Amino acid sequence: MKIIVTEKLAEAGVEVLRQAGDIDVDLRVDIPRDELLKIIDGYDAMIVRSNTAVNEELYKKAGKLKVVGRAGNGVDNIDMQGATSRGIIVVNTPDSNSVSACELTIALMLAAARNIVRHQDRLRKKVWSRNGLMGKELLGKTAGIIGLGRIGALVCTRLQAFGMKVIAYDPYISDSRFAKLNAEKCAELKDLLPRADFITIHTPKTEETIGIIGAAELAAVKEGVIIVNCARAGLIDEAALGAALKDGRVAAAGIDVLAGEPQAVSPLIDCENITVTPHAGADTFEAQANVGRTIAEEVLASLRGEMVTNAVNLPNLLPNELGRMKSYLYLCEVLGKFYHQLEKEPVEKIEIIYQGEVSDLETSLLTRAVLKGLFEPIMKERVNYVNSTLIAQNRGIEAVESKKVGGADLNRSVEVIVSGRSKNFSAAGTVFSRNECKILQVNGYSLDLNPSPCMLVAMNEDKPGMIGQIGTILGVSKINIATMQVSRDKNNNAMMVMAVDSVVPREVLNMIGGVDGIKKVSFVKL
Numbered sequence: 001m002k003i004i005v006t007e008k009l010a011e012a013g014v015e016v017l018r019q020a021g022d023i024d025v026d027l028r029v030d031i032p033r034d035e036l037l038k039i040i041d042g043y044d045a046m047i048v049r050s051n052t053a054v055n056e057e058l059y060k061k062a063g064k065l066k067v068v069g070r071a072g073n074g075v076d077n078i079d080m081q082g083a084t085s086r087g088i089i090v091v092n093t094p095d096s097n098s099v100s101a102c103e104l105t106i107a108l109m110l111a112a113a114r115n116i117v118r119h120q121d122r123l124r125k126k127v128w129s130r131n132g133l134m135g136k137e138l139l140g141k142t143a144g145i146i147g148l149g150r151i152g153a154l155v156c157t158r159l160q161a162f163g164m165k166v167i168a169y170d171p172y173i174s175d176s177r178f179a180k181l182n183a184e185k186c187a188e189l190k191d192l193l194p195r196a197d198f199i200t201i202h203t204p205k206t207e208e209t210i211g212i213i214g215a216a217e218l219a220a221v222k223e224g225v226i227i228v229n230c231a232r233a234g235l236i237d238e239a240a241l242g243a244a245l246k247d248g249r250v251a252a253a254g255i256d257v258l259a260g261e262p263q264a265v266s267p268l269i270d271c272e273n274i275t276v277t278p279h280a281g282a283d284t285f286e287a288q289a290n291v292g293r294t295i296a297e298e299v300l301a302s303l304r305g306e307m308v309t310n311a312v313n314l315p316n317l318l319p320n321e322l323g324r325m326k327s328y329l330y331l332c333e334v335l336g337k338f339y340h341q342l343e344k345e346p347v348e349k350i351e352i353i354y355q356g357e358v359s360d361l362e363t364s365l366l367t368r369a370v371l372k373g374l375f376e377p378i379m380k381e382r383v384n385y386v387n388s389t390l391i392a393q394n395r396g397i398e399a400v401e402s403k404k405v406g407g408a409d410l411n412r413s414v415e416v417i418v419s420g421r422s423k424n425f426s427a428a429g430t431v432f433s434r435n436e437c438k439i440l441q442v443n444g445y446s447l448d449l450n451p452s453p454c455m456l457v458a459m460n461e462d463k464p465g466m467i468g469q470i471g472t473i474l475g476v477s478k479i480n481i482a483t484m485q486v487s488r489d490k491n492n493n494a495m496m497v498m499a500v501d502s503v504v505p506r507e508v509l510n511m512i513g514g515v516d517g518i519k520k521v522s523f524v525k526l
């Protein structure tokens, strides 16, 4: 498999990629766009930072692309919907550079409050003068934080150490998080603006946050406020900020992210009372080594089909859940795979019931695994955990999950019920303590079956000679039987499931189907 790295990646990360025996790595840092579009078709994964637009134009040319690794946090340069619909997994490193971004925020705040860059400019011009550059202390002032996520919280505790009162606006976090951080909650942004002596923004760039500080908000701030943006360009209306910096309503600003980046074209750069850096929030040795290593490991794991903790277009997993999830993911996929190989009716609804310990896991991911299993036998396109729910939605299939607590006999079980137009189908299984998967029921027939790559499933009359006749046909056809199970109902029907060592060709299935008493025979590939 091949990975292309299009932006600078720390040596620690490159080393992880090079050590992987099964991967070819091409370091094409800052490759021109047209060249990237020409060669991207040859790659299974790409690692980018914020300057590579991963969009429809690129996806159309990237036929093999399976994984996009964002070496950093923000994914606003990645078209997530385009990735998801193609089953491309997007992974990032949301925690690896938070401290560095936080520390640059504090640095910009202090630099702005103490006019550090302007002092330096004068000295470089051999002017020794402090005139007109009186600074401001942080002690006793109010800091207004917009977005109290990872970085917002780190900034909050550090500003409190300076003796500041913190008020914050973030409509998406709980009151308990505000309380834990000892930050006063502002129900609306307009409650924060007139009270804060310093404002710092730490939201992602979304439809809702673009221009979150515009002309109207700047008209509402406290006279002489200092504003910092170390999050994303576009959150502040730069023209409005430029005007407010000019008329003194905003005393100073510290800005790490600018319109037009990575070109230095923003008019803000030339404002006197601003301290600017070129999106350097994550540029520390520590953050880059962290980010590089983490993204390399995540991309490799994703390429190898393993679960990762930071997949942006998949539900988040806690690191300690990964191990326990593996066997359940496999079981769920297996249960999903039966339907289309045994039944020919289109699916209208699929219900997945989780019982016992499994219901404490991230079941939305397990449901994705069931759907992946359901579609794989009938779809040519790539189906994976990323796009399986979208495929269900697009096909008008209702996917419902429910949970049952307790249950002594099957306390780790998953049951899948598929409703077709005229009938229902079901399959159930469990994971035993040593991560051993078992299929316990198919269509109401009780079984105790280890999933096997090739299985023959026959429905027959419950009468003598059936097993022997099928065995003879398989033997003559040189197909070895590994294990076998029979289960029967009260109406003289039986289900026979044979694990076989090779694919059963159509003509052999037809021969078996022709045996008197055989009602239906199918080959199931897991």
Ligand code: NAD
Pocket: 073, 074, 075, 094, 097, 098, 101, 146, 147, 148, 149, 150, 151, 152, 169, 170, 171, 172, 173, 202, 203, 204, 205, 206, 208, 209, 230, 231, 232, 256, 257, 279, 280, 281, 282, 283
């Ligand atoms: P995060 O997801 O942990 O936190 C973002 C917070 O913003 C969340 O708590 C969310 O509820 C809140 N939020 C979302 N919409 C909001 C709205 N409309 N109003 C108020 N709050 C809202 O993200 P993070 O890791 O803390 O990163 C914050 C920002 O910093 C992101 O934009 C990220 O891309 C950026 N970042 C920049 C650098 C850099 O180099 N300058 C480095 C790392 C991260």
Ligand code: MLT
Pocket: 049, 050, 071, 072, 073, 074, 075, 097, 281, 282, 283
């Ligand atoms: C991020 O979102 O992580 C930052 O933009 C930092 C970066 O990509 O270097």
